Each structure stands twice: as structure tokens, then as C-alpha cells.
Amino acid sequence: MAELLQLAGSIVSILFIAWLARFWRLGGDVRIHSEAHARDLAEETLCGFNPVDIAIDKAGIAALLRDDQGRHLLIRRHGVQWAGRLLDRHSESRLDQNFLTIGTGEKTFGTITLNLGEQAPSWASGLRHLNNGPHKTGNTHA
Amino acid sequence: MPELFRPVDYAVPAFIILIIAEMLWARSRAPEKYEPRDTLTSLALGTGSTVAGALTGALVFSLAMWMYENRLFDIGWVWWAWPLCFVLDDLAYYWAHRTGHRVRWFWASHVNHHSSQHYNLSTALRQTWTGFLAVSFIFRIPLALIGFHPAMLLFVGAFNLIYQFWIHTEAIGKFPRWFEYVMNTPSHHRVHHATNPRYLDRNYAGVFIIWDRMFGTFTEEVDSEKIRYGIVRQLGTFNLLWSVFHEWVGIFKDLWSAPWRHKLSYLVREPGWSHDGSRETSDMIRARWLEAQEAKAD
Numbered sequence: 001m002a003e004l005l006q007l008a009g010s011i012v013s014i015l016f017i018a019w020l021a022r023f024w025r026l027g028g029d030v031r032i033h034s035e036a037h038a039r040d041l042a043e044e045t046l047c048g049f050n051p052v053d054i055a056i057d058k059a060g061i062a063a064l065l066r067d068d069q070g071r072h073l074l075i076r077r078h079g080v081q082w083a084g085r086l087l088d089r090h091s092e093s094r095l096d097q098n099f100l101t102i103g104t105g106e107k108t109f110g111t112i113t114l115n116l117g118e119q120a121p122s123w124a125s126g127l128r129h130l131n132n133g134p135h136k137t138g139n140t141h142a
Numbered sequence: 143m144p145e146l147f148r149p150v151d152y153a154v155p156a157f158i159i160l161i162i163a164e165m166l167w168a169r170s171r172a173p174e175k176y177e178p179r180d181t182l183t184s185l186a187l188g189t190g191s192t193v194a195g196a197l198t199g200a201l202v203f204s205l206a207m208w209m210y211e212n213r214l215f216d217i218g219w220v221w222w223a224w225p226l227c228f229v230l231d232d233l234a235y236y237w238a239h240r241t242g243h244r245v246r247w248f249w250a251s252h253v254n255h256h257s258s259q260h261y262n263l264s265t266a267l268r269q270t271w272t273g274f275l276a277v278s279f280i281f282r283i284p285l286a287l288i289g290f291h292p293a294m295l296l297f298v299g300a301f302n303l304i305y306q307f308w309i310h311t312e313a314i315g316k317f318p319r320w321f322e323y324v325m326n327t328p329s330h331h332r333v334h335h336a337t338n339p340r341y342l343d344r345n346y347a348g349v350f351i352i353w354d355r356m357f358g359t360f361t362e363e364v365d366s367e368k369i370r371y372g373i374v375r376q377l378g379t380f381n382l383l384w385s386v387f388h389e390w391v392g393i394f395k396d397l398w399s400a401p402w403r404h405k406l407s408y409l410v411r412e413p414g415w416s417h418d419g420s421r422e423t424s425d426m427i428r429a430r431w432l433e434a435q436e437a438k439a440d
Contacts, residue, residue: 083378
């Protein structure tokens with residue numbers, strides 16, 4: 001009984017703390033504000049990824065980058081941080097005028113729709129021809 | 143056997159107060175240090191870990207008791223046994239932790255603690271649910287075989303855990319050199335949680351950083367380089383169950399698809415190892431980064 005009460009107390013406490021974090025507006029609204037910023041995020045996501053072409057979503061919540069080997073890296077906002085995936089032939093993309101929707105094939109990573117303006121068709125075409133071979137993406141190590 | 147209290151029970155209210163204090167600090171200085179959904183995930187992982195521990199603790203304690211009954215020495219409850227037990231348990235923790243990063247089977251359990259991209263006091267409570275499944279306890283209970291009573295091990299282990307809570311913060315810079323030399327500190331542990339190539343797989347210490355200095359795994363925090371936290375391939379989700387089980391799922395998939403002669407390696411080799419070289423280990427990432435640094439310097 002004491003253990004159950006302790007567990008209930010823990011659950012109430014964590015919900016209170018999470019509510020407090022929201023109430024105090026912790027977190028924030030991060031955006032990709034420049035190509036240099038996108039380049040930094042790419043390096044953080046995949047050490048050594050050197051983009052030669054960059055497309056940033058109009059709202060700055062995601063970016064698509066291509067390196068000189070033709071690899072495509074998707075970076076998107078995750079809370080107030082960033083997460084990315086190297087796209088491969090398992091990725092899905094759908095073009096709707098200026099909007100490009102990309103799925104990485106990972107259900108938990110989700111899909112992201114980027115407003116790339118006039119650049120959208122050319123990036124969609126690039127993704128369709130994606131055939132990178134094996135990728136160095138399977139590591140979750142810290 | 144003396145009547146021992148449960149230190150963590152008394153520490154939990156302090157944990158909550160300190161988290162709120164750190165959130166207040168973040169509110170005025172750097173709101174991005176906390177993310178409500180990340181905090182909720184971390185704390186839920188902590189609560190789940192407590193439940194998992196309660197369900198399996200008796201079994202682990204029984205195993206330790208069995209070892210104690212076959213002990214090599216009668217140490218008993220003499221005063222010097224307590225500090226000695228604390229230090230040896232911390233040494234055992236170092237090796238358990240190091241193995242937790244270098245062997246994928248153990249990493250599958252420990253990765254939970256690292257998967258937040260934030261580094262704050264709530265991250266400290268982000269603990270595994272699958273430690274029992276990973277058999278992580280095998281590193282620390284052999285002290286019972288030497289002659290330390292399992293209740294003493296449990297007691298000093300709890301203080302070890304409590305010590306490690308407060309070092310999960312960016313609110314504290316560095317301490318005086320003598321303290322940083324001996325003790326694990328926020329600075330040393332930030333390095334441990336970093337994904338910057340220079341910091342990967344460093345600073346495994348629990349309480350005393352001297353173990354890392356002794357065994358060659360110590361790296362000092364560099365003030366000029368911004369630290370990025372989390373794991374090399376960030377989860378990109380706050381999904382609680384995925385946070386708990388994603389690496390186990392990854393292991394299962396690899397075991398299923400790998401050729402027979404490589405299956406075992408997916409369990410016992412370092413995270414990121416693959417039989418076809420299609421992935422990267424932390425050593426490979428660091429080597430590539432070092433190469434790039436040298437090329438820049440030339």
C-alpha cells in the first residue's frame with residue numbers, strides 16, 4: 001500500500017513539474033535562420049557532412065541539405081533542439097506545388113512538410129533519384 | 143545487522159525542489175534548457191525505473207545474499223567497511239558504466255539515460271526500465287562475494303545515485319581544481335553526455351573521476367566548444383515507449399537480418415558496429431573528426 005501511495009505521489013509530482021515547465025513557458029521557438037545555421041546543424045547531426053546545396057523551409061522549422069556525394073540530409077525541429085536523418089531509398093517524398101512532404105520510413109520520427117518555394121520541384125526530383133547505397137546512420141551511440 | 147533507512151526516499155523531495163529551482167534559473171537565464179515534453183518523458187522514465195526496480199529488486203537482492211553466504215571474508219559491519227564499500231562500489235560502477243557504453247547489450251538499457259537532448263536535473267532521473275533484462279547488476283553484486291553485506295551495498299549504492307543527481311546541470315560551471323581532480327562534477331559529466339566527437343565515450347565515473355584518470359578515459363571540458371547532448375542518432379521523438387525500447391528493437395532487427403556468424407557480434411560489440419561497415423562506432427566518428435581537424439590545421 002505504501003509503495004502504491006509513493007507511486008501515486010511520484011506521478012502527481014512529475015505531472016506538476018511538467019505543467020510548471022509549460023506554465024513558465026520553458027522551451028521556446030527555435031528556427032533555422034540562415035544557411036550558415038543549417039550548415040552548423042548538419043555538422044552537428046552528421047559529423048563531416050559538408051553540404052553543397054541547402055534549402056530551408058520558409059518557416060525555418062526544417063532544412064534539406066545535399067553534399068558533394070549526393071547524399072540528402074533532412075533536419076527538423078524537435079522541441080527546442082534539432083534531429084536529422086540521412087535520407088535513402090526507403091524515404092518517401094510527396095510534392096504539392098511549393099510543399100515537399102518527406103517521410104524517413106521511421107514511424108516515430110514522423111513526416112515533415114517543408115515549404116521550399118520554387119526550389120521544391122528540383123529537390124523532389126533529387127529525392128526521387130536517391131540511391132545512396134549503404135548509409136552510416138544506424139548508430140545510436142552517445 | 144543494523145537497521146538501515148532508504149536514502150533515496152529522503153532524497154526524492156530534495157530532487158523535486160532542486161528541479162523546480164533549476165527551472166526557475168532557466169526561466170530567467172535560458173528557457174531553452176528545459177522542454178516540457180522532454181521533462182515529462184525523463185521523469186516518466188524515472189518513475190517507471192523505480193517500478194521496474196521494485197519488481198525485480200528482491201531477486202537481485204536474493205542473488206547478492208547467496209553470494210554473501212559464500213563470501214571470502216567476514217567483514218561484518220565495522221566502521222571502515224562503509225567507506226571502503228562506497229569506494230569499491232564506485233569502482234564497480236565505473237566498469238558497469240563503461241561496459242554500458244561499449245557493449246551494445248548493456249547499452250540497449252543504458253541508452254535511455256542519454257537519449258534526451260537536454261542536460262538538466264530532470265535528465266538525472268531519466269533511468270532505464272530494462273536494467274534487469276540487461277543483467278547490469280552483475281558488475282556490482284560481486285562485492286557481496288568479497289564479504290560486504292548486500293544491505294550495505296544497497297545503502298552505499300543509493301548514496302552513489304544521490305550524488306550523481308546534482309551533477310546533471312548546466313547551471314554550475316567548474317569547481318576549484320582540487321575538487322575537479324578527484325570528484326565527478328557537472329563539468330566532467332557534461333562531457334560524458336555530449337555527442338561532440340571529442341567527447342564520445344569519455345568520463346564514465348560515478349562519484350570519483352579518478353577512475354577515468356586512472357583508466358585513460360578522462361577528457362576535460364573545453365570552454366570554447368558548445369556541447370551538444372543526446373545520442374549520435376537523436377531519437378526525434380518524445381514517445382516514452384520508443385525511448386525505453388528503441389535500442390532493443392534495433393538489436394532484435396539486426397539479430398534477425400544478420401548472417402549467423404555475425405549475430406553474436408550485434409550483442410557484444412560496441413554500439414554502431416555492423417558486419418558490413420555501414421554504420422559508425424564512436425571510435426570511427428572520433429577518428430574521422432580528428433582527421434578533419436588535422437586537415438584543417440595543415
